[in-house]
Amino acid sequence: MADYSEAIDAVSSHFNQAASNLEPDQSPDDAARALELSKATGVPPETIAPRVQDFEAEHKRWLSQQIINNNPVISHFINSNPIHGQLINDDLGNLHTLTQGVSDLNWASAPVAGAKGFARLLRALALLARSLRN
DSSP, X not given: OOOOHHHHHHHHHHHHHHHHTOOTTSOHHXXXXXXXXXXXXXXXXXXXXXXXXXXXXXXXXXXHHHHHHHOHHHHHHHHHOTTHHHHHGGGHHHHHHHHHHHHHHHTOOSHHHHHHHXXXXXXXXXXXXXXXXX
16 A cells, blocks of 8 residues: 555645635735735735735835826926825826826827827826716
8 A cells, every 4th residue: 555644744734834824814905905016016915915004105105206206297286385295195196197198289299199198188087087986
């Protein structure tokens, strides 16, 4: 009769490892968000998961700073009044897309560039309208 103890131990170890990865005290929503943030940033999800809210806030600050650094319209608007930053904080991405679409329209030197700008503008307006309804 063959000795199956190694195979049984391997299967048992596999199941025990899977069971140890279950975290009943952790939120499945946080795990899903950690996976999304991992895709966006390249940081492993197991690094993000223990502090997903902190990581998400830091990532949002970084993205916001990138938009402000690369969009003079938005940076000028924020700097023109101290309350403007707070006012547009949750719509920064949509406003960036909107200003880029308007910029494409304003500086279009060819019909194709104008059409791309108009399409981007329409998408941004739709996103902005959707976020205002929520």
